[in-house]
Amino acid sequence: MKPDVLGVLMRHFVLLSLVAIGGANAVVPEMHRLAVEVEHWMTDRQFAELFALANAAPGPNVLMVCLIGFQAAGIAGAVVATLAMCGPSCLLTYFAVRRWEKSRNERLKKIVQRGLAPVTIGLIAASAFLLARAAVHDWLGAALTAGTFVLMTATRYNPLWLFGVAAVLGLLGIS
Amino acid sequence: MTGAPMTENQTVADEVTARDLFLGFLKVGTQGFGGVLPWARRMIVEERHWLSEVDFTDLLSLCQLLPGPNIVNVSVAIGNRFAGPLGALAAVTGLMAAPFAIVLALGMLYAAYGTSEALGSVFRDLGAAAAGLVLATAWKVAKPYVRRPEAMIVAALAFVAVVIFSWPLLYVVLVLAPLSVAWAWRLAR
Numbered sequence: 596m597k598p599d600v601l602g603v604l605m606r607h608f609v610l611l612s613l614v615a616i617g618g619a620n621a622v623v624p625e626m627h628r629l630a631v632e633v634e635h636w637m638t639d640r641q642f643a644e645l646f647a648l649a650n651a652a653p654g655p656n657v658l659m660v661c662l663i664g665f666q667a668a669g670i671a672g673a674v675v676a677t678l679a680m681c682g683p684s685c686l687l688t689y690f691a692v693r694r695w696e697k698s699r700n701e702r703l704k705k706i707v708q709r710g711l712a713p714v715t716i717g718l719i720a721a722s723a724f725l726l727a728r729a730a731v732h733d734w735l736g737a738a739l740t741a742g743t744f745v746l747m748t749a750t751r752y753n754p755l756w757l758f759g760v761a762a763v764l765g766l767l768g769i770s
Numbered sequence: 771m772t773g774a775p776m777t778e779n780q781t782v783a784d785e786v787t788a789r790d791l792f793l794g795f796l797k798v799g800t801q802g803f804g805g806v807l808p809w810a811r812r813m814i815v816e817e818r819h820w821l822s823e824v825d826f827t828d829l830l831s832l833c834q835l836l837p838g839p840n841i842v843n844v845s846v847a848i849g850n851r852f853a854g855p856l857g858a859l860a861a862v863t864g865l866m867a868a869p870f871a872i873v874l875a876l877g878m879l880y881a882a883y884g885t886s887e888a889l890g891s892v893f894r895d896l897g898a899a900a901a902g903l904v905l906a907t908a909w910k911v912a913k914p915y916v917r918r919p920e921a922m923i924v925a926a927l928a929f930v931a932v933v934i935f936s937w938p939l940l941y942v943v944l945v946l947a948p949l950s951v952a953w954a955w956r957l958a959r
Contacts, residue, residue: 654802711828716928726804736898742901747808
């Protein structure tokens, strides 16, 4: 490991942090370019597998950067990459939200939020559709998707146990 | 804004400490399979009543416009609202702590053993379950807006841009957000 890898990780992810409008998934192609093509920290296949890992694990999907950092420079790399990816955007959000909540122009705030909310709704629906399209290949996958949807909308049961079922079914190779 | 069917009649918590924020988001982070948003909304709106349905969507929309992982931004915003800078720090630390450790552990296992066929199908089934959760969240977030045609048109445009035309998220947000705000502005006059 070259000693300047941590610095390189920091530089890349501080920049990504500040351009990731719309969320971490917006910069996945750029992460791929940096990790695989520019810095050669991993192969194309490793990137795809680590991405699946980050998505399957609990927690924000931004933790893909933790895996890239680990692959590039071990535990220190994981810490640096995660802090670099989350720090700048957190600070920006902190100051922006404080300013927003201090503003007294209630009418303007209402209009901006009523305008932004539908975009958010469309984006959440789109990510649900894309997730389903990638994951549902058979009736069992479809049943899992429908099952969590119903548990979440029509009951007060915690859908967590369905994830347990999903993991076990996958392990047994039933689907 | 007359006639907008907003449900603001929920009871909303008024006192949330930094400790509550840390523990609440710690739970969200640990549960958050397949993305954290559905779990965060469930904890914040349905279980602990920290925010109303509409307030949550408003805050999420604002955070979506700012760079960085949306849900991390949401934790900062909610932490700050209830307990200032310490609250923001407590919320974001709670959200990241457990998942960071878990993902790092998985990364080490991966570095040592690689992945196997069995794990591939585990991931796929977990993904299918996660898709149902996100779908449910989309439905719940949309519910207060379904009777406003302009909102549904913008939501449909965002959906089509991402799903059918595969536009990068950045462009969808940068193009649609100003247009939608301008439309809301016109309607409000």
